Amino acid sequence: MTVVTDFGIDFSKIGPAVGERFPDVLLPDQNGTTVNLHQARGRRRALVVFHRSAGW
């Protein structure tokens, strides 16, 4: 079996860069409540996870 795990994507060039403020995000959460990422974060550090669908 050939294991393909490297698609040659350079992630340093994709999305917000290291050192930049993460852009503002204002979206509904799983309860339908609109959440402002930085406001909800407050003075905490944060982990922002991007994943494929929860439905498949």
Place this chain on the structure above:
Amino acid sequence: MELQRSLPDFERQHIAIFAMSYDAVEVLHTFATKYGITYTLFSDVGSKVIRALGLLNEQVYEQHAAYGVPKQEHHYGVPYPGVFLLNVQGQVTEKRFQQSYRERETGVSILEQGFGVDSSLHGPEVHAQAEGVKVRAYLDTDTYRFFQRLWLTLDLSIEPNLHVYGQPIPEGFIPLAIDVDPLPGLVVGEPQWPTPRSFRIEGLDEQFYIYEGSIRVTLPVTLTQEGDDQMLKVIVRYQACSHVGCFAPRAITLELPVRAADHVERPRRR
């Protein structure tokens, strides 16, 4: 979901978790209820924010094809899989992305490798020792999902007045090396070594690099086949020396069990 297990550790460290996908609120609500997810799941229907952030996965079809997954229109719109670490000012301090959505990091490795804080959820610790060196080893989780990236941590304690060699190293000397015995589907990444100290041996012109005291080496391992509980066999090779002479080269073997997550979460399935 795996991250939820680590949520108490993230909360203890005052780190908020946010996840984002293109799913509708209802889909996320069902998912959160089913798996007991309590951190924020953002619903980015139409992938508008994902696209604006420049994170739309343009290669999703290609990736699926590589894994034999048929092309389906609804797969388009997913982001590249990965995480951003933000500091208290909200600035990005690190990006940890995977080439394919199949590879995932554990919450433990994000905490420990990314945020540099301890997790309470290690796999079991294994201890072994030989002349001059003690080793403590553990995986960041004792269960795996296939394609999940696990981190193996090795804490070496080198006896006072002894050292082991790092790299680069002149020919004929034995550097500290870590090998993992092959298993079907096991992919072992490059070890992350601490910086060795430069060192000269009286009467020799060559430059040496050494480790002394306590050092930590980590390496990523990925099990790419679904299936059985596994035993990772890790071999630490080194030669311990003092200022006056060296012991014979040694190899310390450690065996770390790792269980397939399916067996733990759905034991009745098999």
